[in-house]
Amino acid sequence: MAKRIVIVEDEPNIVEAISFILSRDGWEVTTHANGETAAAAVRAARPDALLLDVMLPGRSGYEILRELRADPDLAALPVLMLTARGQKKDRALADELGATRFMTKPFSNAELLAALAEITADGA
Amino acid sequence: MPASPLTGSRIREHRLARGTRQAELAREVGISPAYLNLIEHNRRRIGGKLIVDIARALEVEPTQLTEGAEAALLAELGAAATRIAAPAEGPAPERDRAEDLAGRFPGWAGLIAAQARRIETLERLVETLSDRLAHDPHLAAALHEVLSAVTAIRSAASILTETRDIDPDWQARFLRNVGEESRRLSESAEGLVAWLDTGGDLAEAPLSPVDELAAFVARTGYHFAALERPGAGAAQIDAVLRGASGLSDPGAADLARAMLSRYRDDARRMPAAAFTASRAAAQDDPARLAAAFDVPLDAVLRRIASLSGEAAGLVVCDGAGSLTLRKAVDGFALPRFGSGCALWPLYHALARPAQPVTMVLEMPGREPRRFLCRAISRPVAAAGFDAPPVHEATMLIEPLEDPQARPGPVVSAGSSCRVCPREACPARREPSILGAQPGGGPAG
Numbered sequence: 001m002a003k004r005i006v007i008v009e010d011e012p013n014i015v016e017a018i019s020f021i022l023s024r025d026g027w028e029v030t031t032h033a034n035g036e037t038a039a040a041a042v043r044a045a046r047p048d049a050l051l052l053d054v055m056l057p058g059r060s061g062y063e064i065l066r067e068l069r070a071d072p073d074l075a076a077l078p079v080l081m082l083t084a085r086g087q088k089k090d091r092a093l094a095d096e097l098g099a100t101r102f103m104t105k106p107f108s109n110a111e112l113l114a115a116l117a118e119i120t121a122d123g124a
Numbered sequence: 125m126p127a128s129p130l131t132g133s134r135i136r137e138h139r140l141a142r143g144t145r146q147a148e149l150a151r152e153v154g155i156s157p158a159y160l161n162l163i164e165h166n167r168r169r170i171g172g173k174l175i176v177d178i179a180r181a182l183e184v185e186p187t188q189l190t191e192g193a194e195a196a197l198l199a200e201l202g203a204a205a206t207r208i209a210a211p212a213e214g215p216a217p218e219r220d221r222a223e224d225l226a227g228r229f230p231g232w233a234g235l236i237a238a239q240a241r242r243i244e245t246l247e248r249l250v251e252t253l254s255d256r257l258a259h260d261p262h263l264a265a266a267l268h269e270v271l272s273a274v275t276a277i278r279s280a281a282s283i284l285t286e287t288r289d290i291d292p293d294w295q296a297r298f299l300r301n302v303g304e305e306s307r308r309l310s311e312s313a314e315g316l317v318a319w320l321d322t323g324g325d326l327a328e329a330p331l332s333p334v335d336e337l338a339a340f341v342a343r344t345g346y347h348f349a350a351l352e353r354p355g356a357g358a359a360q361i362d363a364v365l366r367g368a369s370g371l372s373d374p375g376a377a378d379l380a381r382a383m384l385s386r387y388r389d390d391a392r393r394m395p396a397a398a399f400t401a402s403r404a405a406a407q408d409d410p411a412r413l414a415a416a417f418d419v420p421l422d423a424v425l426r427r428i429a430s431l432s433g434e435a436a437g438l439v440v441c442d443g444a445g446s447l448t449l450r451k452a453v454d455g456f457a458l459p460r461f462g463s464g465c466a467l468w469p470l471y472h473a474l475a476r477p478a479q480p481v482t483m484v485l486e487m488p489g490r491e492p493r494r495f496l497c498r499a500i501s502r503p504v505a506a507a508g509f510d511a512p513p514v515h516e517a518t519m520l521i522e523p524l525e526d527p528q529a530r531p532g533p534v535v536s537a538g539s540s541c542r543v544c545p546r547e548a549c550p551a552r553r554e555p556s557i558l559g560a561q562p563g564g565g566p567a568g
Contacts, residue, residue, distance in 0.1 A: 011276060014279065016298075017298070024287070106274045107278075
């Protein structure tokens with residue numbers, strides 16, 4: 001059965017490209033662009049992984065992550081955070097809130113697939 | 125008349141300034157030189173008749189000996205000693221000797237206070253700039269735009285180049301996405317560079333007196349109604365300066381005063397009504413206007429700029445090419461620091477003093493715009509056999525709304541090399557941070 005992933009990202013062309021490569025890699029992809037309703041969408045989708053952008057309309061990726069980690073059912077969900085900011089403090093905040101991996105834009109498709117494979121591998 | 129702790133220091137200061145010996149002054153006021161010595165070193169407080177006698181002997185008002193401006197100075201020295209950390213090596217400031225320092229060496233004490241103020245100003249500026257880089261919402265949004273576009277392009281380009289069996293529909297979609305994002309990237313990068321070049325809202329924190337003057341000119345549009353009135357003089361200039369905000373640096377205020385004095389002189393010699401009427405008669409030819417009003421050509425260029433509102437820009441540079449006066453005009457970006465594009469006629473004029481230079485410049489951009497630029501340079505200091513000549517050049521910049529109205533060669537110029545995309549320009553002095561475009565020089 002295909003692994004399911006939710007992409008929370010508001011840039012349509014990035015979403016389209018990532019969805020394409022993940023689909024070809026065998027993932028079942030759901031996308032969501034609104035920060036305010038993203039947590040609910042993730043709860044409803046029960047994915048195997050979450051690709052979460054930081055700067056979103058309505059609510060930041062950090063706030064969404066905080067809420068998801070407070071939910072025992074989602075506490076262990078592999079979350080790859082994407083951000084245009086790569087400062088130490090952003091990385092530290094992502095770590096503190098429980099991001100599984102932190103990736104700065106721009107990234108290569110290969111890097112993204114490798115990171116997802118790593119954080120969703122059994123025993124990861 | 126109560127004496128301050130520094131009365132003795134001031135007596136000594138006045139005595140030395142007059143070249144009077146201690147013994148001489150002591151004899152004159154009927155005290156021993158040893159006692160005067162103690163007084164002068166602030167070891168004896170004096171008052172009443174003795175102060176009056178000493179003041180008379182020194183030909184100063186007694187209050188000049190008993191009251192000084194040192195109270196504020198002492199406060200500043202105290203604040204400097206508190207705020208600025210003591211040096212890691214060497215002794216800490218002797219705070220208990222501050223009065224002595226201010227009294228005996230008021231010049232040096234003033235310098236310390238002024239430097240402490242300057243350090244505080246610069247620290248605030250550094251703090252502002254650091255804060256802006258870290259938190260400025262415009263910068264953050266602009267960088268986010270750039271990085272988002274780059275991410276989308278990189279990802280789509282990678283799919284297009286690495287996916288062999290890509291469906292034609294997907295291929296077309298990703299090609300379209302690359303096109304869209306490239307345009308977005310170009311616009312975001314251009315906006316970001318323009319913002320960085322103008323300094324965003326840095327007008328609130330000018331970096332130099334020339335910068336403060338430029339901000340003052342931008343706020344006023346280089347038009348001062350108070351100086352247009354007949355008989356306007358120093359009082360009106362003072363009034364303009366008093367009413368001006370943002371001229372906090374004394375150096376900037378001096379520059380503004382000199383600029384306003386020149387403006388007043390121009391207005392006197394070319395009254396607005398007469399000048400406006402003559403412009404039409406002279407068909408806007410600065411040379412004819414200069415002859416009509418019997419003024420130098422650069423004064424006419426300045427006058428046109430001052431009476432044209434937003435329809436004309438003006439730049440003035442010194443002999444080294446550094447811009448000393450900037451009045452912007454829409455579409456013709458002026459660099460905030462240093463000199464402009466070497467292709468501007470401003471610099472041609474500098475190389476051939478007293479010979480007017482006219483040129484049509486095309487400035488880069490998504491929609492390149494043309495400007496009629498007229499420049500002249502002339503000496504600003506008297507010539508001498510033993511001194512190098514000092515020149516200044518002035519350039520009037522007017523948008524050329526109808527390029528057909530001015531046939532002839534057009535020069536592809538820019539603002540400054542740093543933000544000019546004409547990579548192959550023969551006048552380039554440093555690399556650009558923008559993408560490449562065809563070179564500068566004569567346009568097609």
